Amino acid sequence: MGQLGFFDIEKKLQALSELGDPLERLAQAIDWQQFKPVIAKAFRKARKSNAGRPPFDYVMMFKIMVLQHIYNLSDAQTQFQLIDRFSFRRFIGVGAEDTIPDEKTIWLFRETITRTGTVKKLFALFGRCLDNAGYQAKKGMIVDASIVEVPRQRNTVEENRQIKDGEVPAEWGKRVAKLRQKDVDARWTKKGNETHYGYKDHINVDVKHKLIRKYEVTSAHVHDSQELEALFDPTNTRQAMWGDSAYSSQEIRDILKERGIKDHIHRKGYRDHSLTAFQKAMNKKKSSIRARVEHIFGRISFLIGRWIRCIGLKRAQARIGLTNLVYNMNRFTYLVNHA
Numbered sequence: 096m097g098q099l100g101f102f103d104i105e106k107k108l109q110a111l112s113e114l115g116d117p118l119e120r121l122a123q124a125i126d127w128q129q130f131k132p133v134i135a136k137a138f139r140k141a142r143k144s145n146a147g148r149p150p151f152d153y154v155m156m157f158k159i160m161v162l163q164h165i166y167n168l169s170d171a172q173t174q175f176q177l178i179d180r181f182s183f184r185r186f187i188g189v190g191a192e193d194t195i196p197d198e199k200t201i202w203l204f205r206e207t208i209t210r211t212g213t214v215k216k217l218f219a220l221f222g223r224c225l226d227n228a229g230y231q232a233k234k235g236m237i238v239d240a241s242i243v244e245v246p247r248q249r250n251t252v253e254e255n256r257q258i259k260d261g262e263v264p265a266e267w268g269k270r271v272a273k274l275r276q277k278d279v280d281a282r283w284t285k286k287g288n289e290t291h292y293g294y295k296d297h298i299n300v301d302v303k304h305k306l307i308r309k310y311e312v313t314s315a316h317v318h319d320s321q322e323l324e325a326l327f328d329p330t331n332t333r334q335a336m337w338g339d340s341a342y343s344s345q346e347i348r349d350i351l352k353e354r355g356i357k358d359h360i361h362r363k364g365y366r367d368h369s370l371t372a373f374q375k376a377m378n379k380k381k382s383s384i385r386a387r388v389e390h391i392f393g394r395i396s397f398l399i400g401r402w403i404r405c406i407g408l409k410r411a412q413a414r415i416g417l418t419n420l421v422y423n424m425n426r427f428t429y430l431v432n433h434a
Contacts, residue, residue, distance in 0.1 A: 104191055107181050117428075118162075118186040124428040126224070127154050133220055137211040151196050156204045157217075158187040159196070164421040167400045170198035209413035218310070218420045225306060225427060226330075233303035235335035235359075238326050238342065239388045240319040241395065243415055244293040244402040245281050280408035282316035291315055293402065294411045296395070298419065299326040300388050302337070306426055307391065307419050312412040320347055327354065335359055337385040340378075361385070395422055 112119055134153040150156075162183060163173050177183050177195045189195065196204075208214060225231070250258070257264050258279050281293050295317060299309040308331070311322045319341040335357035343363040351358045361378045364370040370378070395418055403414050 104181060108185055111182050111185075116182055116185075118165075118182050120432060121161075121424060121428050122158075122186050124431045125424060127158065129224065130154060130157055130217055130220065133213060133216050134208065137208050137213040151200065151204075152188075155187045155189065156196065156201070159201060160205060160208075160417060161421055161424065162186065163201075164398055164417050165425075167398065169404075170201045173201055174198045205413070209410055214413045214416040214420070218416055218423075221420060221423060222308065225304075225423070228427070228431075230304050230306065230427065230430060232301035232306070232308050232328055232331040233333065234331075235302045235333040235337065235357075235384075236308070236326075236328055236331055237300045237302060237385055237388045238298070238319075238323060238336060238338045239300075239385075239392070240295050240297040240322070240341070241392045242284065242286065242291045242293060242315050243296055243399060243411070244291055244315075245278060245406075245411070246402060246404065247292045248278060248281075250277075276406065278406045280314055280411070282314040284315040294408070294415065295319075296415050296419070297322040297326060298388070298391070299328055300391055301328070301331055302333075302384060302387065304426070304430060305387055305391060306423050310416065310419050312408070312415045314408065320344065323347060324350065327356075333357075337381055339385065359384070391422065394425075395419070398422065 131154050134157055138150065138153065159173060159177070162168065162176075163170075166176070168176060174195065174197055177187070184191070184193075184195075208217075253264075259282075263279060283290060283292050284295075285291070293315050295313050295315050297311040297313065297319065298307050300306065301308055308328045309326045311325050313322060319338075323338075323342060334355055336351060337359040338361065340361040340363035342360045347360065348358055351360075359381050361381055362370060362374045398418050398421060399415075403411065405411055405414050
């Protein structure tokens with residue numbers, strides 16, 4: 096086979112555009128340079144000297160992370176796909192002859208923005224971008240939480256008890272390599288008749304645009320209602336809130352009333368106090384709006400896959416936070432192209 100020339104590559108890219116390359120639409124819809132100062136600040140803190148090879152462009156590396164989250168790729172798979180796929184290379188802004196970062200470089204970049212807590216800042220920055228583009232939070236808030244699983248660990252009952260008490264089993268402390276592979280932040284929880292192990296993504300979505308406006312990441316055992324106040328969005332044009340029965344309590348009703356937020360939380364029946372016909376009808380009516388959040392979690396589950404492969408709360412916060420950000424980017428691109 097002959098080597099591809101410049102015009103061959105151009106023809107292939109043109110064909111991809113004509114077929115509606117989603118990455119091209121994403122690249123064009125967003126001002127990617129706006130993220131550079133925030134990322135650069137994280138690396139100024141991390142980089143102690145100017146020795147060694149100069150870093151790759153920060154925006155390009157950030158785009159690589161976005162690709163990883165869109166296609167759920169490992170670092171090694173990402174390196175391979177960047178070499179193999181023209182659409183990937185066009186998205187990150189490199190030509191056929193340009194150097195591609197290897198999997199170690201990709202890992203180090205992710206570790207730096209994870210360690211410095213940069214993901215939350217990038218999410219907030221894009222939130223301001225949404226507002227400036229005319230997609231402010233409107234028509235009220237929908238809150239919900241979804242479990243994000245991590246690979247289950249085979250610990251003894253005593254080791255699990257120590258982890259739950261905030262301790263590190265003594266045997267693990269003697270073996271650093273083993274300790275690195277143990278997640279002491281993930282927790283077990285039960286939903287219905289199924290048990291789950293991992294973390295939880297708590298989100299606030301605006302009713303109008305179905306964009307994530309606030310999020311918090313916790314261990315899976317944290318009850319949905321415990322993160323409710325952290326999800327309040329005072330900028331939403333309508334101070335009203337929808338949520339499932341997990342948020343149904345007198346305490347939460349009092350908090351919403353105190354903040355002047357209209358309560359559309361589903362009511363919950365109790366033993367010897369089942370819901371009335373009127374309450375059931377109202378819950379059904381509320382579901383027509385509350386169910387919009389299920390579409391979002393469906394998309395996020397597709398982006399994440401069966402589980403996330405990371406260890407520790409900080410990495411989980413970065414992984415899940417970036418997934419929320421990528422969802423918003425894709426949703427924004429859709430809104431722009433269907434305005």
